[in-house]
């Protein structure tokens with residue numbers, strides 16, 4: 170199955186911002202501006218909550234993908250990168266996880 174990484178989608182969104190294309194939904198959001206992007210992000214977050222609460226709703230993955238796309242558009246609008254989010258998440262790795270990571274090479278040597 171074809172996959173698209175967050176970095177790849179980030180690059181497409183950045184390209185739409187730099188080189189607007191007629192009919193592009195991403196360009197439509199950037200043209201409407203921050204308030205529209207925030208409104209759509211809030212709507213998509215609500216749709217994720219509704220789908221997650223409903224066991225028989227088949228659309229949870231679709232709704233999470235919509236939210237991820239909207240958050241990436243919001244990040245581009247506010248100048249936040251996927252790398253920055255990854256660095257922030259990495260900085261939160263707890264002491265026990267850091268210890269486990271340090272122990273890995275020692276285990277390999279055995």
Ligand SMILES: N=c1c2ncn([C@@H]3O[C@H](COP(=O)(O)OP(=O)(O)OP(=O)(O)O)[C@@H](O)[C@H]3O)c2ncn1[C@@H]1O[C@H](COP(=O)(O)O)[C@@H](O)[C@H]1O
Nearest residue numbers: 173178181182185190192193194195196209234235238239
């Ligand atoms: N992942 C997405 C993505 N997810 C959702 N959407 C669009 O988001 C819109 C959401 O529909 P809604 O009914 O909520 O909104 P609407 O009624 O169309 O419009 P408004 O409510 O915003 O006024 C749809 O038009 C979807 O096509 C997306 N549009 C684009 N992408 C990605 O962005 C790339 C670039 O897309 P374009 O900018 O359209 O070229 C695509 O190749 C995709 O990878």
